Amino acid sequence: MTRLAYYPGCTLKTNAKNFEDSAIATAEKLGIELVEPERWNCCGTVHSLSTDDVMHHLAPIRNLLRMEELSNAGEVDSKQVVTLCAMCYNTLKRSNMVFNEDSDRKKKIQDNMYKEDIQYSGNIEVLHYLEVLREMGWDKVKESVVKPLNGLKVAPYYGCLLLRPRGIGIDDTDNPTIMEDMLEALGAEAVKFAYSQKCCGSYNTVHMKEVVADLAYKILKQAEESGADMLITACPLCEYNLGPRQSEVEKKYPVFKTIPVVYFTQLMALAFGLDEEATVFTGNKPDPRPLLRDKGLLEE
Amino acid sequence: MSYPKSKLVLRMGPKNKYFKDRVTELSGENVDLCFQCGACSSGCPMTQEMDYLPSKIIRMVQLGLEEALESKTIWVCTTCFNCEVSCPRGIDIANVMEALRQLVLRKKYNRVSLDDLSPEELRDLPQIAIVSNQRKLTA
Ligand code: SF4
Ligand code: SF4
Ligand code: SF4
Ligand code: SF4
Numbered sequence: 001m002t003r004l005a006y007y008p009g010c011t012l013k014t015n016a017k018n019f020e021d022s023a024i025a026t027a028e029k030l031g032i033e034l035v036e037p038e039r040w041n042c043c044g045t046v047h048s049l050s051t052d053d054v055m056h057h058l059a060p061i062r063n064l065l066r067m068e069e070l071s072n073a074g075e076v077d078s079k080q081v082v083t084l085c086a087m088c089y090n091t092l093k094r095s096n097m098v099f100n101e102d103s104d105r106k107k108k109i110q111d112n113m114y115k116e117d118i119q120y121s122g123n124i125e126v127l128h129y130l131e132v133l134r135e136m137g138w139d140k141v142k143e144s145v146v147k148p149l150n151g152l153k154v155a156p157y158y159g160c161l162l163l164r165p166r167g168i169g170i171d172d173t174d175n176p177t178i179m180e181d182m183l184e185a186l187g188a189e190a191v192k193f194a195y196s197q198k199c200c201g202s203y204n205t206v207h208m209k210e211v212v213a214d215l216a217y218k219i220l221k222q223a224e225e226s227g228a229d230m231l232i233t234a235c236p237l238c239e240y241n242l243g244p245r246q247s248e249v250e251k252k253y254p255v256f257k258t259i260p261v262v263y264f265t266q267l268m269a270l271a272f273g274l275d276e277e278a279t280v281f282t283g284n285k286p287d288p289r290p291l292l293r294d295k296g297l298l299e300e
Numbered sequence: 301m302s303y304p305k306s307k308l309v310l311r312m313g314p315k316n317k318y319f320k321d322r323v324t325e326l327s328g329e330n331v332d333l334c335f336q337c338g339a340c341s342s343g344c345p346m347t348q349e350m351d352y353l354p355s356k357i358i359r360m361v362q363l364g365l366e367e368a369l370e371s372k373t374i375w376v377c378t379t380c381f382n383c384e385v386s387c388p389r390g391i392d393i394a395n396v397m398e399a400l401r402q403l404v405l406r407k408k409y410n411r412v413s414l415d416d417l418s419p420e421e422l423r424d425l426p427q428i429a430i431v432s433n434q435r436k437l438t439a
Contacts (some may be wrong), residue, residue: 049398164381199380203433
């Protein structure tokens with residue numbers, strides 16, 4: 001087992017528990033133990049864009065410090081941290097860059113990092129789980145597949161923060177293939193669709209859910225018209241806006257047909273032949289199980 | 301043969317200049333690079349909710365027009381960075397939107413309030429939605 005530091009983020013412990021459970025189980029199957037530090041804090045979700053902001057970098061950098069402690073204590077095998085949530089990934093990665101590239105702000109962040117035993121060195125590398133899989137090799141992922149997802153047409157929804165801004169994304173910003181490659185390794189058919197990188201409306205879901213419903217409708221309809229049976233995502237906010245928010249889409253667009261949206265790790269767990277505790281399809285809205293049963297991928 | 305260096309020369313009042321300088325400083329972006337091609341606006345997912353297109357907001361900042369702070373645009377922007385990857389002049393428009401929001405938020409303004417949500421809505425919404433919403437839209 002390779003031991004890799006893991007930053008869950010708060011939503012992975014609640015609404016997106018199915019994301020975490022499926023990821024931990026699939027990692028284990030691939031010989032990776034995801035090691036969560038004893039304590040961590042919310043990363044703040046959004047990267048602070050203003051040039052004079054120091055305060056909001058403290059939370060992400062403090063998390064990276066926790067990972068450095070794990071590494072110093074010999075509890076993990078590398079100076080890396082893996083995230084699942086696309087927004088955590090983006091926030092940790094960008095704060096790390098600010099820390100390493102802006103000496104003035106680095107100094108201020110250090111000066112404000114109270115009650116810590118050590119100073120953060122800047123040397124932790126922030127990765128997304130998909131990058132870990134790509135690094136390992138899709139052939140290796142394929143070796144763990146016992147139930148290929150043959151006949152399942154899946155549209156990968158990248159959203160924004162896995163790919164943007166330039167220089168931060170986990171793959172080519174204009175023409176990403178990482179999710180498609182993963183789907184192919186699982187035996188599924190990847191469906192390219194025009195809106196796979198179009199924003200779902202993000203945090204506007206809190207006070208402008210009708211607008212999010214408009215965006216979700218466009219994205220989901222496009223995926224469906226391109227031949228997809230379902231969509232996958234790597235972000236709990238995308239999942240919420242495209243999944244549970246379909247009830248709002250239905251209210252606004254009577255012609256709309258619901259379509260399942262799951263985390264990519266759930267499909268991995270299914271293809272790896274893992275049990276219900278690892279796939280946790282009970283946590284998704286709309287329920288993806290009828291479709292998966294139809295396709296002969298789940299028992300009745 | 302040598303050509304004179306092109307430089308955008310604008311005559312601006314001190315108020316306009318102050319505003320433009322503040323936005324430049326906070327965003328770290330040079331809006332004078334913008335040549336109004338409109339690429340940022342054409343890919344923006346939120347234009348149907350905006351009063352001014354993103355390219356127009358950039359133009360307003362170029363001219364030092366403080367009205368940009370009163371636009372609905374800066375509040376519906378989702379920080380999706382689609383404009384950033386589209387701009388042929390390398391301007392990160394999302395950073396400019398943020399600077400404009402910050403100038404308003406730092407006067408203790410709250411665009412949204414969780415008090416407007418029903419208990420059911422509050423229970424159903426994931427933390428990631430609430431935390432990011434509050435971070436972006438409240439002081
Ligand atoms: S981005 Fe999300 S899930 Fe990630 S820690 Fe921050 S708020 Fe929580
Ligand atoms: S698609 Fe939506 S939630 Fe996902 S990263 Fe973009 S704005 Fe965020
Ligand atoms: S970051 Fe804002 S302005 Fe730019 S494309 Fe996205 S929503 Fe539009
Ligand atoms: S894409 Fe860039 S250059 Fe074109 S209008 Fe927008 S900001 Fe200006």
